[in-house]
Amino acid sequence: MAPITEAQVERVRALVASIPPGFVATYGDIAAAADLSSPRIVGWIMRTDSADLPWHRVLGASGRPAPHLATRQLENLRSEGVPVHDGRVALRSIRFDFGALPPPPASTTNLGE
DNA sequence: GTACTGACGAACT
DNA sequence: AAGTTCGCCAGTA
Numbered sequence: 001m002a003p004i005t006e007a008q009v010e011r012v013r014a015l016v017a018s019i020p021p022g023f024v025a026t027y028g029d030i031a032a033a034a035d036l037s038s039p040r041i042v043g044w045i046m047r048t049d050s051a052d053l054p055w056h057r058v059l060g061a062s063g064r065p066a067p068h069l070a071t072r073q074l075e076n077l078r079s080e081g082v083p084v085h086d087g088r089v090a091l092r093s094i095r096f097d098f099g100a101l102p103p104p105p106a107s108t109t110n111l112g113e
Numbered sequence: 114g115t116a117c118t119g120a121c122g123a124a125c126t
Numbered sequence: 127a128a129g130t131t132c133g134c135c136a137g138t139a
Contacts, residue, residue, distance in 0.1 A: 003136065022127040027121050043120040048137095050120080058120075066120045073120095 002039060003047055008034060012045050015098060019057045021080045023096040032052040033098035041071045 011034040019025050025044075027039040036042060046055055056076035059065050063072035064087060074084045083090055 010117045028123095031121085037134090038136090040119075040135055041121095044136055045123050055120080060120080061122055069120070 004036075007033050008036060008041070009049070012036070012042055013049070013053055014100070016050075016053045016055065016058060018094050018098075019054060021057075021084060023094050024057045024059050024077065024082065025093065025096045025098070027060055028061050029098060030058065042112075057096075059089055059091070061091075063089045077087065 012030055015030050015033050016025070023101075027042040029093070030042045031037075031039040040089060042058075042077075046058060056073045057080075059073070064070065070087060074087055074089075077089060078084050
């Protein structure tokens with residue numbers, strides 16, 4: 001099987017889109033939820049196609065976004081009610097739990113796994 | 114095919 | 127606490 005498939009990309013995009021306002025998720029969490037081999041794949045997907053996604057809700061494991069986007073991320077997050085402290089987000093307080101989400105019906109989402 | 118890079122992460126110093 | 131190194135995987139040169 002190919003290193004990565006469109007299904008994986010769509011899965012990641014869906015996960016990011018499922019993050020509710022006021023919450024954030026890490027690349028590692030998304031990678032795990034999407035069953036990816038490495039969090040770098042998530043970063044690759046984000047930089048490739050994140051135009052219609054709430055990419056500002058995606059942070060690194062340190063609770064801090066990438067340096068070149070940090071300013072923009074923190075500003076957007078703060079607008080959503082996310083408590084930002086010194087360019088940092090309290091991950092352990094607002095980290096989104098994908099495991100708490102209800103599983104989608106496989107009948108209509110058979111991605112041929 | 115090898116080397117370098119990069120929206121990452123954990124371990125080590 | 128902060129900086130460095132290694133592992134990870136896809137893309138590009």
